[in-house]
Amino acid sequence: MNSVIIAVVVMLVLSLLRVNVVLSLVIGGVIGGLTGGLSITETIAAFNDGLGGGAQVALSYGLLGGFAVAISKTGIPDLLIKGVLKIVRTKGDSENKALAKAVIFFFILLMAIFSQNLIPIHIAFIPLLIPPILKILNHFEVDRRLIACILTFGLVMPYMFLPYGFGAIYRDIVATQIGLSGLEIAGSDFTKAMAIPALGMIFGLGLAMFLYRKPRKYTQKDIKQEANQVIVSKKNILFTILSLIGAVVIQIYTDSMIIGALSGILILYITGTLKWKEADVILSDGMRMMAFVGFVIISANGFSSVINATGDVESLVEETLSILNGNVSLAVLLMLIIGLIITMGIGSSFATIPIIAAIFVPLSLELGLSTLAIICLIGTAGALGDAGSPASDSTLGPTAGLNVDGQHNHIWDTCVPTFIFYNIPLVIFGWIAVMFVL
Template identity: 40%
Template sequence: MLSAYRQDTFFLNRALPVLIGLAAIYGALWLFAIPVNAVVLAITLMVVFCLIKIPVAVSLVSAALLGGLHARMTMPDILQVLNDNLLSGAQVGMTYIMVGAFAVALARSGILDWVAQKMASSLNREGAHVRQQVKWMLFALFIVASLLSQNLIPVHIAFIPVLIPPLLGLMNRLRLDRRAVACILACGISASYLLLPFGFGAIYLNEILLENFNSVGAASGYAATASMAPKAMFFPVMGLLAGMLFAVFITYRKPRDYIKVTKAETENTDMIATDEKIEIGLQPLLFTALAVVTVLLFQIYFDSLFIGAMIGFMILGFSGIYRWQAQDDVFTQGVRLMAEIAVIITIASSFGALLTATGDIDPLVASATQFFGDNKLFGAAVMLVVGLFITIGFGDSFASVPILAPIYIPLAFALGFSPLAALAMLGAAAALGDAGSPASTITLGATAGLNADGQHDHIKDSVIPTFFHANIGMLLFTWVAVVWLLG
């Protein structure tokens, strides 16, 4: 009853006044015959709906319907556009589902638990006289795990709640600031899929970024190849690296004290006690290695992460790592892990198509071109900030690309940007905000691991630190690159 009351209070005190304010502003604009661009209206509504806690999928569909109606499209036409464009997004969404199932099966193998325990026990034996060495070994572990989680072993954020909790006791003794760890995880995960074309990187760079860039950019004479995507994203990733280094060496370099957690409290919070020895046999190790190699080979040679993840899932099922009867349960958990992302990506594809169908993109680009003139410096800055605003709204860079592409590519062409610069700006703008959004899987995953003992706040210790270090660094480096180096 109390939780329901709090939810009603949030709606009455925050959400409802915002909705009434939006309706009043729209009514005033209509009353004074002030034109409103349907694309701007739809995107603004989508972001506002997300910020007032309406589910992202519902926000996308609702904003699309309202934007289409404002553009004087009929309801049947709006629904036809939405339905016709679900397929392209669904292909990527299904890949996410299968990767989620593989991630859960991999976690069932106990490999991550075993690695975490071995790391903690070996470091514990080192002693206090090598405190700095232990600290940097931990940071290196977090960086490597973040990079591998998106590409070689595509488990996304599933490794964080398994790897981090067993190490919290050690981190407390070293007095590590967990905000630095949150920045390492966010920057490492983002950099991996933005730069390396394997696993989730293959999905983002090839199946989402390149596909949308080429399909939308064909009308402007833009074309990009697979080799151009990593080149375009190099400078944004360098911004992430700079932000991570700034967090580790400057912002959060000072020691921070946390309350020592007793063994009873550790068990109550589902943390793994390091004194309970975990042993992994040769058979699980071999089958896990075979599954990982299979996924990697299918990515490289057959260009199909979906099939690779499916076969990897089957290999782990045949291996006996978990009971054969539990396969449905493992797959269902994988669906739950990735379902929200898959649904958002599927609907976002239709949302982007509807923006094009309104016919208001060309007037928007024309008015923006008049406003910017030939000032690439100002134009690039505004476009990147808009991308940051949009992605912060619903916290998913993969779903941002089809929303931004119909606007960014014609505008980049009108401003005279090269295809490589336009690709970099689109890819970076869609990723901006992902690491610093309260709804992002990256920040949620970081909090799930670092708050296992109740001493890490989601907003203050995950969202705000990652926003200022990951997003600001990427924005500045991208801005400099597209204006002076790639443009």
């Protein structure tokens, strides 16, 4: 059997058995190298050679994590959330329930989108925003499965489509890994290539809103909230906004998330918004929060390097083409489903890209796909499974907020709905984009 298939299967099985993803990648890479004819020394050397390829993305993730925690300590997220709650409660007292619910849905969606691109705090806003409005949601008998779908949409679609914040990291991973696999691409092509899959997610969100529109009753329970100890000052708000604008502008100007995040952190330092004596702990906490994904990305690059060193990628491409007998549409569909399976197993779209790019890019080139189509294929295959995976932040975060009173099941109320309403449209719209548009 082809060593590439063996390596991927070993990695997937171990991941699905809840073996740590980093260990799964290392073990899968070693077994793949040995079965591909490499000695243990050559396998380890190939793995080590590939580790540096993920360092830039890992550092970007670490700095962005530190920046996110620093922003959360300034109090501006709390201020935004209090404003949202004030408006929601005002509308909630209104007799116009449809308008009140629309306001709630809009602000939840807005906060989720902002958490990925504008104010990159990822899922940290959910425990602050969702528990306080559960009583209002219960009063209106809002189906929490819909709220889970709204949150997951806001956590996935923006990074998949918009090249800012976490989206910049995702774009860089896609561009870097496609380049390492033999096809240099322009980062500016990313948004254009991912537009149709993004429309698929919008379609899925609309479908979820329609199907979960019926009332669902929940028991009203008192929820203990931790007291907010953050003191918000006008000066801190001003400098925090300045740091956010500075980070985005510098990221665009330099095309580097590392420099952008570093600039935002330095502005918080210099203005005194981030206290020097607290800065080390805050930044360390943020980097620690993102460290796991960083290690997975670095390990995945080593895995990819071993796969390429075996030389079996080319034979796998040739064998696959002969089996498919030139059936491009079936090949594209299979690649999308493989991406879905991998991401479902490891719970990270960001870490899936290095695993699939080494195989998908050569196969796509042999099939005659355009550059935009390949970007769309890799980007969509990576994002598939982020919604619906029990191990993904995009499902764990919504469940953490919606289940504080014990009335929201992680699998059946978050994972299953988000899997159905986002993964299925992503496969369909991604396939259409690759086959007929790009």
